[in-house]
Amino acid sequence: MSKPCEIAWFSALCDDDYEFLGVPDPRLKSSWEHCRDIVMQAETGGFDNILLPSGYELGIDTTAFGAAIATWTKAIHLLMAVRIGESWPAQLARQIATIDRMAGGRLKVNIISSDMPGEKLPSAPRYARTVEAMQILKTLLNGEHLSHQGEFWNLDIDPPRVKTVSGKAPLLYFGGLSEDAREAAAKACDVFLMWPDKRENVAAIIADMDARAAKYGRTLRYGYRAHVIVRDTEAEARTYADRLLSKLDAEQGAAIRAKSLDSTSAGVAAQAALRENASDDGYAEENLWTGVGRARSGAGAAIVGDPDQVLAKLAMYREMGIEAFILSGYPHAAEADLFARHVLPRIDHAPLER
Template identity: 85%
Template sequence: MSDGLPPCEIAWFSALCDDDYEFLGVPDPMLKSSWEHCRDIVMQAETGGFDNILLPSGYELGIDTTAFAAAIAAETKRINLLLAVRVGEMWPPQLARQIATIDRISGGRLKINIISSDMPGEKLASAPRYQRTVEAMAILKTMLNGETLSHDGDFWKFDNLAPPRVKTVSGKVPPLYFGGLSEDAREAAAKGCDVYLMWPDKRETVAAIIADMKERAAKHGRTLRFGYRAHVIVRETEAEARAYADRLLSKLDAAEGAAIRAKSLDSTSAGVAAQAALREGAADDGYAEPNLWTGVGRARSGCGAAIVGDPDQVLAKLNDYRAMGIEAFILSGYPHAAEADLFARHVLPRIDHAAL
């Protein structure tokens, strides 16, 4: 189908980090991260027609992302796999081999989400932490493009290191997705990533970030594509969607919500602070602007807002972002498998979409 806009990538989210609920903040043994549960979410997304699936990494939370990606690559046939990797957790040449191997298992369907967070017991200042990320992205690009690596950086030093013998299906590095709002994060993205990811915010803020990142990338002789990570609640009527949003929070204890947010290693980042500010500036009903509800952020760190409405409203919101330059969406909902089915039924068939 054609809606007058360039095709966009529509991805879903598999809850590898103990982030699946019927009621936000209330643990449910049936929804805890496990191979079986997270596999079912991926398979639901593939059956529903999504182009990509984010496999997140929480380090201390849930199950291991890289091991899961290798296993699910052999189970799926069509959907792309967006593997989240935490810079500093893995030695880059080893990570390059893992990426090439998993890409081979998947038949060339692997993409990489670069995360630049501290590790437990480690606290790097922003500038060196993002310098480490820039180095890691450069190393991965060199090795996965089949080139011999010589690198003299602040964090890693290599002299004529051969690339992995097993190459990706394309023979090139998979697309690198990356997000961050601080000055150092924006510069790292401008220098090294392919798809710059944003969390929800007001329309004018999103437009300003896109303009800023285009200018930064141009200074490095590069261009970026743009992605948007959000939750979504779609129902046949807006009243039903808003009622479901209220139901999600109906059993949330404020102290438990704060404890959940504090568990994340990025709980003090600029991006998380922006999500908190969006939530605090919202109306009494939690809506920061029409159809953008900030209640999710009361029980999780990171992406803290949802697009809420009937199918026409949700589609219009996504198309508005697309007109601004967003080419990739990473969506999720609670519980994740059930909400993937609802979005696939009500909205996905009406969007011109394909993997980037």
């Protein structure tokens, strides 16, 4: 743990903010004002980065939000999610460079291997398209001429005039557990993101991805996306976890999970298996609670405990090779404040750099 780790928070652009999981609250619905306030709370609390998620059907537009919030913030880095199926890579490169300029060099990009809204591409070609897009973005954002003859794009162009502040492509974060997703990550991303899992499974994924990247002469860095509930005592944290689920209707939870665009992915299946194999009180292992996954797709578990326990859990992941954490809690602004006061000052942290 000699190097600082990056600690990021989450701004709920995709209507994913609750006081009680699965119970919509008009006050917490995604909007410019609400999501802006979460980002500003995270910056005030000292977080290094914040994920700005993206979903076609849910919430507000991420690229537009990222450009706007860049002008409100001064220090926090912005991890802007982009859906490759909705993007033309050369234009996306110009958007990324422009927003990075607006943010003073604080932009990072979370690549999502999405479909075009209304269309459905099989997994293998969809991830092949994502690899092409990442390679195109890196070339153009590194200020290099692009001569690309691919399956999805044939481009012979100079980079856009606008450059990122560094003159280089920002770090590309990317995640996925299917065979196609793992190969795509090994070929082209910089930071491989994982969702919560048992420690032995996290270790196995890192070992597998190290080997895959090595085949292409590359190395990867690793990030971990999880929810967190920290309170003065473990009992208080566990009580709050139970409260989060106290008004959840099982059918409503299933409907929320099914609505997500990634509801059938390998990663979501792994989260479901983690939840199904947990103890009766929902814990997959010490201080890892799977109840969140009953009311959302995607990352479905939370680190739950007192400050020492949460810190120890993060330290364990760091020892395994995790360099970046993307955390969240419900409601997001309130939990950001709690984590910032109870845990963040005790962690050696800083934005992830090349």
